[in-house]
Amino acid sequence: MAKYEKIADDLRARIRAGEWGPGDRLPAETPDLTGQYQTSLPTLRQALAVLVAEGVVDKMHGRGNFVRKPRKLVVRTNERHQWEKDRARQPEETRRQTGATEHDTGLTVLDLVFKAEFRRIEAPESLAGLFAVPAGTGLLERTYRTRYREEREPFNVARSYLLYDMAEASPELLDPSREPWPGGTQNQLFTIGIELDRVEERITARPPTIEEADELGLKAGVSVIALRKISHSTDGRVVEVSDVVLPGDRTELVFTTPLSRW
Template sequence: MGTFVRKPRRRVELNRVERNNDRHQWEKDRVRQARGERLKTGSTEHDTGLEVSDLVFRAEYREAKADADRAAVFGVPVGTRLLERTYRTNCREGFPFALVRSYLVHEVAAANPDLLDEANEPWPGGTQSQLHAIGIELDRVEERITARPPTVEEAGELGLEKGVSVILLRKISVDINGRVVEFSDVTLSGDRTELVFTTPLKRW
């Protein structure tokens, strides 16, 4: 029987990501800009400093049912029909910056059929612009962060070395009526992601 030799995986340059919470206001400020202006850049470019031409973007849509966790976030019954959107963005020679799974209530998204078609991705201006297309304005974005060891699948897809943890970020988008209209579960590599939070303080 022949001997199997595992070839070392070729290492590629891994870009660091700085995810700052001002990105949400930056995205909202762009919602009412012209489509051509919104097409010039997106949130990944904002976080990495890269250009659109440097990146490869993929999106996959499917229908899902709200389990207990998702139902609790949206405040809807278990089993409610959801639109699940999976996103991957990477450099042409590299691993994804993050593993993103985003959810919308299907009935809400269906108010604009264009939001149900992955062929319309990448949507100029991102999620807030998609929501604006169905008359939704965000009031706030809540982000909850934890960390843990990666699964085998996550380690492989993100190109993680042994011992590197993943950062789990749940982003919850709340509209001006207090309704949760979208949430995303984002898995980030712990060795090349910096989370930056700036909190303005009121003066005395």
């Protein structure tokens, strides 16, 4: 076993044993830890890199290395879809009070800050296939960033796609200044005569790309959950595709599958 692995194992064991608790600073790389382990700085740093990749240690330039605190989870359920559907036909006053994210998280509209950007794009192959239209068809791309009011980085970035021709039926849907829209996308679809039959969600996890790490304020070595939501209308079409990137270490997705009785 390599020296840096032995050091990483030992530090991990000391942390698990409680020698340093969550939020505590570890001894300085130089001269403390290099001295304790009788090693050079690069080797010690390689050991620390292992613990950072495992999510055990946070490095902070100029301050020190810290035992990572467990992150506060953001929960996202699949019950939100039925909830949002039930709400889509309520009066605006009701819809304005709270959205699906608040429903999941138990927060209020005031705790969260939204930012929306809209643009028209031509459908790439992958999206065109889902919508069953030719590549190059016009799509409305809407980018949403949601963050806690007290935090700087958003905790999710979502990109939603609608057929441009379809969205155009109601010019208000093309106006980003009307976001956050009371009642969400299902209400928007309702205003143009569309009812959803089911929502399909596909989930994978992977390391963040450079751009995502930047956008979500993630440390190198954590994971993101990539969720693609595909909304099917009652007349059998795909009417919305939404790609959401969530920080893996602070998101919990909850799906409930009801079963029919024997």
